[in-house]
Amino acid sequence: MQFDQILQYTLSGLSTGAIYALIGIGFSIIYNSTGIINFAQGEFVMLGGMLTLFFMGPLKLPLWAAIPCAVLISTLTGIVFERFAIRPLRQPTPINLVIITIGGSILMRGLAMLLWGKDTQSLPPFSGDEPIAIGGATILPQHIWILGITLVIIAINKLYFYHTISGKAMRACAYNRRAAGLVGIDVRRMVMFSFMISSAMGAVAGIIVAPLTMTAYDVGVMLGLKGFCAAIIGGMSSGAATVVGGLILGVLESLGAGLVSSGYKDAIAFIILLLILFIRPQGLFGKADSERV
Amino acid sequence: MLEVAGITQIFGGVTALEDVSFVAKKGDITGVIGPNGAGKTTLFNIVSGIYKQTSGSVHLEGKQVTGLPPERLARLGMVRTFQNIELFGSMTVMENVMVGMHTKSSSGILACSFLMPWSIGEERRIRDGAMKWLDFVGITGEADVTAGNLPFGKGRLLEIARALAVEPRLILMDEPAAGLNSQETLALASLIQRIRALGITVVLVEHDMELVMDICDRIVVLNLGRKLAEGTPREIQENPEVIAAYLGEG
């Protein structure tokens, strides 16, 4: 009984953890190529879910067609945000960057509210909601979708960063922006790529989690912050460390909510966040200077 | 005055400084010279408490000060300037120097907020003191200019005035002549001598050989992180190893 419960919480924790990981990698990619923590990252997660609903509802597209449209629009939003808010900044001090990304975040959230209202809505699961039994626990098909899609995205990421020219150029930027510029890498384009990739990943995360947790104009705040927490645990790596960070966070949260108190569930992420920042700001696994991309 | 003994600094496997020792005598102007990459600035950063060295010790007036943070060193009478002047760009020239009087004043948050009589008196003293130092380096005319708008040469003077406001017994200057034209350099040389005349010991890192040979009492030569030679300007000029090191550089 007790064991089954723990298994159950762990399994559902893993799938939310996968979401956190995707969002966290988005944070890391931008941070590594620009030194910016993009406080608007969570809004792309919201956009993913809400846009899919929009394409399915008013525009009557089927799910399989709505998803790529939603990802596309979110990605474009990310590009526009970088091009017209981040890039023209005359004094890109950390404080100004924090303020402008927060401003962008509220703006997107507010526009979403005006466009689509304040109601919480849900996306249909991708393939039914017949529970599947695993040991003494059950999971939904959507959990499998989440884990599967996360794995695929991380694999694509790995391929991109290690086996394509532009991916390698982005890694070079992450190690040393000045030097990358000197050897002829277009750093500005890489910055735009990083916003593109992370907004796309955020949107995907928002879409695959929406059937489970519902979505609304304001889901981006919490999901974004937890994604950041995953990235911090992983030492701002955009690889395996952040994935592990997301999974740890997801499982701890799920266990904490189930076994201790559901009210404090959200606090768990922030307590972990503070502890890591105070004690091991380089992340749980980091040597002082770990793999950055 | 300042005794540096056996300083070694290793950055991630690269030895930047190896067993460097030297002494700056009270009232002297001591120059630290060396080709690029010799470790001069690293040495300064260690002595002024900005870096922590791998090993070695620093004594100030016989007191062990190894590893103390810069704000403690300032209170013990040691202050430094920076190669790329570090002004408080959004504050006026006057205010910059007033910050230099920080250790010579003590009103806390509450006394300042409530305008306690003693904090008002102290503020007046700070203002007068700052004016005196602006006058000493000769930029009283710019007192109300925003420091960020100052031309480089005057910025250098401001940085020195600000350091003097701490009323140090030892001042470390990191390439004070860098970026100055020849006229400004001449003025700087006489300023440094006037600083020494106040009884302040001066240690400077410098590229400008002429300046160093002119004003220094003793010179320490670094090369590739080691001390190559030490002596009077004349001894240094005649030292074959020093000549080789400089010629070797190109």
Place this chain on the structure above:
Amino acid sequence: MKKELLKFLVFLVIVMAAPLAFKGGYLLNVLVFVGINTMLAIALNLLLGYAGQISLGHAGFFGLGAYLSGIMTATYGWNPWLVMPLAALIVGILAFMIGFPVLKLKGHYLAMATLGLGIIIYIVFNETVDLTGGPSGLSGIPNLTIAGTTFDTDLKNYYLIWSFTSVIVFLAVNLARSRVGRALRAIHDSEVAAQVLGVNARIIKIQIFALSAAISSLAGSLYAHTMTFISPASFGFNFSVELLTMVVIGGLGSIYGSFFGAVLLTLLPEFLREAQDYDIVIYGALLMAMVMFMPGGLVRGIPALFNRFIKPAGKGNGHA
């Protein structure tokens, strides 16, 4: 010095005269909140505009003051005038202790840590139902009284709150112009140079963080006693962002700027009553626009605009 005194007197006259313009109207009630928000914006500005340290958790300190006052007076019947300074002291000490690890962080990490702190406090307000009443709030907080006068009307509250606000403005202006204010701005411009001159950056940052939290707590206590009802919703992340917007709009490092920022942002939603949902969009757009086009805030941006466009273009563009 004289100029500062004059500015403060003008401020006082405006504050004292404002109620005459809105006799008994609904706006008077809003102006009470302007006073509270001015205090909060100044508190945040001391930290952000002067010391250059961001906080996205100030709504939490505001809430702690409000709840400490609310709980001790409504539930335990303590004297409000006793609880108010006590709460400020407790919150100040708390912030002082948290300041040690928090202010080691810089820039984005500091923003995230303070944000996390604010959200944890917010969650605690929601979850400790026995103490705070949870999401449905805490009611029955007494109005303040002085010598038999109970502050229970908008007009009385207006003068009560603005007396506190004026004192805070006065103290903050003094502090900003003092050796402490200079040290803070020095840290902001170049921390290493400040340290070399003997400024203990670490301690002074922590002190100002604590002071800022204590002022926020005081504002919270006053808020609780004028509202007589508080709920966690007023102390969430959104309010921290609203405070940030006030400070940025008014101008970082300008005390009167914070006052203008608070006036503008508190009144804005009232003028947008018809379309209330727009306020969040407008905050976002304003924040972005200010950082992009007027990073010095209104107090510096408006005079600059004036010089550029209104004044006849005599001798070039001067120094922008």
